[in-house]
Amino acid sequence: MTKKRSFKVAFASLVTLSIFMAGFRISTYKAPGISLENYTIEDGFQLKLIASESLLKAPVSLDFDDKGRMWVVEMINYMPNLEGIGEDEPTGKISILEDLNKDGVADHAKVFLDKLVLPRGLAHVYGGLLYVDGPKLWFVEIKNDKPGKKTLVDPVYAEGGNVEHSSNGLMMNVDNWIYNANYNFRYQLRNGKWIKEPTSARGQWGITRDNFGRLYYNNNSVNLQGDYVLPNKIIRNKYFKPTIAENKRLASNRVFPIHQTSVNRGYQEGILDDKGYLVNVTASCGPLVYRGGIFPEAYNQNAFVCVPEANLIKRNVLHFDGLQTTASQAIEGKEFIASTDEGFRPVNLFTGPDGAMYIVDMHRGIIQHKAYISQYLTEQLAAKKLDTLQNAGRILKVTSKTIKPNTVPDLSKASSTQLVALLSHPNGWLRDRSQQLLIQKKDLSVVGQLTKLTRITNSFATAIHALYVLDGLNALSFESLTELINQSKNPETIAHALGLLERFATAPRVAKMKAISTQLLAQNNETIDLYLSMSLSSWLNLSETSFLPILAEIDKKHTSQGIFQEAITSGLSGKEDVYLASMNPGDQLKKNLTLAVTNRQKKEMNPIFVAEKNDVDPRTKGLKLFRSICATCHGADGKGIQDLAPPLKDSEYINGSTKRLAAMILHGVSGPIHVNGKLYQLNNEMPALINNKEISDQDIADIIRFTQNAFAKEGKGITNEDVKKMRDKKPSGNGIFTEKQLLEGDFDK
Template sequence: MLLTTLVFSCKPKSFNEPQISLDNYQIEEGFELSVAASEPFIEAPVSMDFDNKGRMWVVEMKGFMRNLQGTGDDIPNGTISILEDLDHDGITDHSKVFIDSLILPRALAHVYGGLLYAEPPNLWFVDIKDDQPINKVLVDSLYSDGGNVEHQPNGLMVHIDNWIYNAKSNFRYQRKHGEWIKEPTSFRGQWGITKDNFGRLYVNTNSTQIMGDFVLPNTINKNVFYKPEAALNKTLTTNQRVYPLHATSVNRGYVEGVLDEDSLLINVTSACGPMIYRGDAFPENYLENAFVCAPEANIVKRNILSFENIVLSATQAIPEQEFIASTDEGFRPVNLFNGPDGNMYVVDMHRGIIQDKAFMTPYLQEQTAVKKLDTIIGMGRILKVTHKNNQQVSPIQNLDKLKSTELVDLLKRKNGWFRDRAQQLLVYRQDRTDEVVSALIELLQDTNNDITQIHALHTLNGLNVLDFELLESFVYSSKNILSLCHAIVLLEQFASVDRVASVIKLFQELESKDDAFIDLYILSSLGNWVSLAEEKLFPLGHNLSKKYKDEPIFQEAFINSLRDHEEAYASYMSTNKEPLSSVVFQNILETTLSNKKQNKKNFIYTKKGVSTDSRTEGYAVYRNFCATCHGLNGEGVENLAPPLMNSDYVSNSPEKLALVVLHGLRGPIHVNDKLYEFNMVMPGLANNPEFSDEDIQNIILYVTNAFSGNGAILDKEKIMQLRKQKPEKDGGYSEEELIQLQIN
């Protein structure tokens, strides 16, 4: 009896895990695809993060496009859920809600012992106690104020410099001494953000697979009167081809060049969720490959990054073959993440409709209805990609229980997830004991691992124990180019008059290495030093500028360091009868001085929030004031109003459409050769003070895009003229009047 009891007590628990078939999915040879989580445990996931126990936390945007009408997006049904694998077989068998009643939540990140998450328009932070949120703090009330659901900030990625970066945003965030800091950064991407081991940031837009910065963030954009272009937000994939397995339904598939003769999508139209692979479970040649989601084509792409001096590029890994491809039109990969097990995780929203109503054309509405894609709802998946030679399944250790010195050891791990999280925890703990600091300094001496050195530098900086002397010693002794560049960037914060001579000597020593990477970061990091002793630093900057006279990246780096000292530099050069380094720099300097004179700043220093696009504004007005009679889908309402979908009133003349919107319409009327004899009169908006010329402009753009497929833009001057062009009788235009009307 005792033996039987022991046997049953040792038997692992059995859980009812969903069985999801992936028979219609293809993945690159050598890899396997499995389901790590699925419905009923999650629905409509759009982003995720792993906690310090290795559990997945998932953002569920359940309210997005639940039907063709787009209704229900204002219902607070979004959640952030914790997924658990209690039997440790790699498949989610339990979930619990951490936060509910959210409206279209979109991003999250584990930081500072709690959770940062975005629910438009706000960015929130909560502490975590027993898997429950406490001490809710509003970090930013303008995080995503305005904009369309497809065009609002997202990402929330903690970076190696201890700042939190976003996509579709020009701000970064950090918490110091209990206070949240928000400051400008370069505007990047649309949906999803990632990084490489050095610390460059990568994003994309719907029509561009991968974009990236050639330099570390916030190292070349500090001159408020110059907007750098040579090194930021560069398109890395010159070829945007995709290779789906089946005919593709996309928003403007009727436009020539979108689909081929077999109705296969030619170029990406909904690229999102990029990921640079930084794990340790794939073969070596996959390290720092760029993976990209293309949900409209039901694929995940793989590109090989090339690092040639300063410039980056990305090319399709295997010609005419995708990393993952499926004939399942519910497969909607929207985000990719490196996992603590070294594998790649695919966030599959698994939804039929992924095009927001404000942008949807009649063509896609019809395709969606015919294929019944609107019935794919209430689902969601997290897929795991493993390599056949590395499939171990084991729970990770709870990082919260590790000593700080054990976390320091994790900075040496090959898997970037552990390095990132160990650094974050060390900075959060602020453990400045001699044992921890000494261990970090010891890592700086590991000349065989420059990536570990970079993490150690920024961890020391985050602990506020980094100083000029330590950096100076490191620069003189280190032979690793990548970590030297980070040290140069970090040196600038310690600028003081008594250190000017030392740093000039140091930079001259570095310049003698004749390395373009080092020279670039010297040129971009002179700013604080120039402000202290401009005439002593001008010759150093000038010599480096002249060395790379025809390369705009270096010239933009120099103007970054000359901020607030452009006139003094020009005067210095003139006094010493020394010409500027090049025509390239002269043009950049003249542009900067002109912008300064006009107080024309780089928009990242003036832009405070997300701008809402015209179609989204137009949709909001249409939904609130027009849809009651014409229907959300523009199909009309029986005995009330005729259809707008494919109506000649919508497709033929935007000016006449504007006249109807402004001054109203009297029946009877013909729409697509069908007579509608309504007794009611459609009222115009011209005399309603709530509607500006811009509102009318936005309504026209939305209606023509949504119901004819060809969005028309009328300028405000034209709308002002049309306001004055009134019908013969009160109560609106008649059909006959509109037919006879000649529009100038």
């Protein structure tokens, strides 16, 4: 059962620090008095404020360095007003927060990078910092807490879309690859060069993983999504897109706020219940599979999700049912954290070096971008004066009342032996960072210790961590991997080892690999069978006769499980015809392989192998076009400009027929016009766009979709075909509409 808890953090006194450290002066800091009394949290847990304004503004993400300090991304210019004007100004920052007096609350912040445009993510990797600035992904070396040499990793990383639909996440997975939310590429620094390769597109904002290495994410209207398989294992066939194994909805979208909610589509039926409470998530983001080790056992690998529009955080219990993962509401009708504070905007969750869960609270009134914000929500926010809640921000910390957090070690001073020991620590953050630091150290003296760890089985996946340290040290071989596969009792360790084994495929080793495959099949383990089927591509290129029968046996054993047919199709890339002709596939596999053959003939690839950057979504494009074409006269806020153009808000031309609106945009308007009962004497004609070859039917449809969302009482749709038909609705006379023609015309026929 959950129980309301009162947490009051009173910061009444001025903390004056006159300490000199590393060449900079630490400034005076006065923490504001902030109460958390209107927050509820599950029984057995406590919530503590550990950082707030004026140390930080509009935090959206964070990471911890090897010393355990927080590095926070501050997206200060996100929606600076209800019109979203000025958000492209370079005001973003990445700051280092410290707790110098060791009372558990940050008391000092220093800027590491500033003048950033809408920064969205960061990650401490390879001894430096990976971060986003505008559309670009950068890597910067860290020299005494100051930026050193910068390397441009990807110039189009976050290009396209608005900030809510731009790439973010930057999470190093156990496989030594960096994954993202809302982007179809992953990254790795190898031999001094940055590698960028396709991966499945995942989620919208935030990404996380479980101990095995499967990825989890979500989007605004889906509480939790995830993959049933490890990343990049089931997309080997460029002409086949899996639908069973990846991007699966795992849980209900039901949400249980503790107050009436102001959300973007609150006027639509079913969005709010009869009490005005949100029914399903509309802005879920920032998921975290908790791996910190200081919550009770029942909370281990639970998936927590931010729901900022309803001022709460959900807890989903993950269920690993064979090869599928599902999730359920932890406590029916109640959330892990909920608040009546409408400024509480949790947008990201992280596990810290101490095992606690850290909440990034953007703490602001407006949490919806201008491209998507409805007139309904705009009015609600203005009425509550939530648009005035700016330049705030908080970091909250969740701990158990019965289990103490870990003492935070300084990993920058840890020896290789100490780091190897931490691969067995209950805290996943320590395991993850130790893995990467061991790779960076390049200390081959610990290879023997690591090899021993690959044989153990525990709930912390220590063997998998050790395996990928050896991989990063280039200390794996065909012999060591086959020995591990033969000796390991853990199917998940074997699954990873099979994937790593494939790079050692050579003709002299075919017989040995065939024997290993036969031995593994005899274990009748679903996990092993699945990953074996996805790890034979390189071996098939050496000997079809040895390995096609292995795949056929797996198909026959698991013919009713579609995930196996997708896995086999992935592994058979380029050999679909051979298999179809010789192996008598089951119905589903035959269907998959035939589709792959057809796609190959038509040169239709899985989109992840085609897309180089994110597309601009229609409403964001509509917003940009509106501002460049329409706002000069109608105003960025749509309220009109004296003697230039009437307002769009409450205009019958916005609330009326969208086809008539398209005709107006195409052919223009002249003369006096009444809007909402008021006469406007126009000094200039509204220009026609019909002869502007740079403006397409799609562009006009996007403009209308934006105006319907932003200014109409109830938005209506329009198609490109509708716009095209309006090109023929040229008015008589000089070809520009008058008010009389607009009112009398029949545009919907």
